[in-house]
Amino acid sequence: MxxxxxxxxxxxxxxxxxxxxxxxxxxxxxxxxxxxxxxxxxxxxxxxxxxxxxxxxxxxxxxxxxxxDPGLHDFSTFDLDPAWLPPGKGVLTSDLARLICSRRSCRNYNPTPVNKEMLQDLIHLAVFAPSGTNSQAWTFTCLTSRSEVLVLGNAIKDFFKRLNRKAENMILRKALALVGAGTLDHYYNNYYESVKTAIEQMETENRDRLFHGAPAVILIGSSPGASCPKEDALLAAGNILLAAHTMGLGTCLIGYVVAATEADRSIQQKLGIPDSETIHAAVALGYPDETFQRISGRKQPTIRFR
Ligand SMILES: Cc1cc2nc3c(=O)[nH]c(=O)nc-3n(C[C@H](O)[C@H](O)[C@H](O)COP(=O)(O)O)c2cc1C
The missing domain is CATH 3.30.70.20 (Alpha-Beta Plaits)
Structure with missing residues (x-):
């Protein structure tokens, strides 16, 4: 060359x-x-x-x-046929549709750990997602044991406990809403009660209402410089959710992690994630302790053809 x-x-x-x-x-x-x-x-x-x-x-x-990096084409848990797949050839749309329609959020996991090779392969697949201006500024932080997941879980729970205490203050809520900062009031009206119940269940029943008992979590973040970091993260997450299903893993996106780490930057420090990074998606993973039986429907979307 x-x-x-x-x-x-x-x-x-x-x-x-x-x-x-x-x-x-x-x-x-x-x-x-x-x-x-x-x-x-x-x-x-x-x-x-x-x-x-x-x-x-x-x-x-x-x-x-x-x-x-050609190394990203190497997978440990399966073989990639490296031949280019032309549009309309090789993979049946009906097979892909079945995969898409069969992926469901998993909220019951068995404790079997997910091995690192699988997580690594999922990440290698994630980075084949499109990214704004091809930034590829993804960062992936894998929590690979229940104890690691619980460190994050407790930090998120503490954050929401503090937020709930703040939201209980009606004068504060209304005063903030008056000056155009109605987020706390919105939170109180829409999330406060369910978060309160979840925190109580976590503390009194030892129920993991955040990560649903998942033994692994992948946090998808961005390093500085990405043009569309949130979109990039969710597209990468989409690859992970579908690929994980083919590997026998259940997954669930956990939005509470994103909200908490955005508001309290000290949470990611606990995980050794640099301050310059921002977390945009959290995927809980593990072997499902539930078996869905059929493809259920979806709500009717709004569709327009012009
Ligand atoms: C951005 C985002 C955040 C989510 N956050 C949570 C969450 O914090 N906890 C949870 O149990 N599910 C969460 N979900 C999962 C949704 O509730 C789920 O995708 C939806 O109910 C549809 O079900 P399905 O994924 O099985 O098709 C989230 C999904 C998305 C897309």
């Missing part, structure tokens, strides 16, 4: 000058010179998204993107 100064290394010998890489490049940084593709000499990672579309599309396999 002939290295250029750009993140895109195009080997001129096999390049046939077909222009495929030019058509697929979202940043318009590749052009033809003497019937050979070349990346603009001033291209840096600010201009090149490092998305790898040119590498993926080149019929001559003449392009290398050194920043892309």
């Amino acid at each position: 002939t290295a250029t100064q750009t993140p895109v290394c195009i080997d001129p010998s096999p390049c046939s000058g077909c222009g495929t890489c030019i058509r697929v490049c979202p940043s318009d940084i590749i052009s033809l010179k003497n019937q050979k593709a070349r990346a603009a000499p001033d291209t840096d990672t600010a201009r090149c998204l490092v998305c790898g579309h040119c590498k993926a599309a080149c019929p001559e396999n003449a392009i290398d993107i050194p920043a892309l």
